[in-house]
Amino acid sequence: MPSLAESMGQRVQIGIHNIGLSIVNDITREELLYVSLSKSKVVWTETKKSRVRPLSHEVNAHLEELYKTHVEQHEANPDDKQLVRKTYHMDQFRVYSFIFISNLIVFAFDTAELISSKGQRKVAKRQALDGLWIEYAWSVTSAALHIRINRVQIDNQLDYTMFPVVLYPVISKATGTDHAEKPFIELSVLESKTSRSTVMQFKYFKLLVQEFAVKIDQGLIVAILAFLRAEKSAAAPTINMDTDLEQIQKPLNAIIKAQTESPSGDTEMYFDNIHLSPLKIHVSFSMHGSKASEELLAEYPLVAFLLQTLNVAEVQDVILR
DSSP: OHHHHHTOSEEEEEEESOEEEEEEETTTTEEEEEEEEEOOOEEEEEEETTEEEEOBHHHHHHHHHHHHHHHHHHHHOTTOGGGTTOEEEEOOEEETTEEEOSEEEEEETTEEEEEOTTOOEEEEEEEEOOSEEEEEEEOSSEEEEEEEEOEEEEEEOSSSOSOSEEEEEOOOHHHHHHBSOOOSEEEEEEEEOOTTOOSEEEEEEEEEEOOEEEEEEHHHHHHHHHHHOOOOOSSOOOOOOHHHHHHHTSOHHHHHHHHHHSOOOOOOEEESSEEEOOOOEEEEEEOOSOOOOHHHHHHOHHHHHHHHHTTTOOEEEEEEO
């Protein structure tokens, strides 16, 4: 999808470093959750046709080590002009499709120029990836959407809780050996548009979700149910029968014809290539906290069943795949 999106003439990019969202019950004046989307740690990245990509874990670690050495030497000798263009050496490494052998590295502020023995040049920049990054590109015949959420964390804001952090990503060994900073959620969609068809055709649909942990107790579940609970109206319910009475006056064949000829309203979708990453979730649950009333549980029978099932159980770091 990237090559197709890059060929589109119109493009919008939105990048936000950090986002914080507080969920408060305005009736009880109680804060329930705090949701944060935060930027990544500082990593070395490469920009290719307006798209920023982190370098591999190995290259990141080596570049960061050389960069810190360069900064320490420059701070110790600020008047030494030779340090400004001092070159460093790095063994063979790969930057995506390029293999660099017997490389020279030159640092300038927060950038590094990588020069191979064959004259190939790459520029890497030291920066933090945005917490939320959205790119939308389009043309007459197609549209592409790319969403990247770097890190998500949900904190429990209740006064008494067993788990202060409800949801957070888990760094696996596989993630650490591939790229220095993989986004927690990444969505890539490519749609083919045509005016002669009502079917939405997607050439490419890919959703990746990294490994994460969910820790929740009964007190938070009760607080969320109370927050979602609709206020009961004192007024008596009313029934509008005007539409039904109008239908009675119509002939049966007219009603059947109107139903068969009118569009169903359903949207049809066709996917050429769809990929959903497998999920790996670490689940912990505790019965700690206030108990729900019978009236509240009656409105949410599925939650009531789960709480009754786990009434005598404590779940600690159970892995669901």
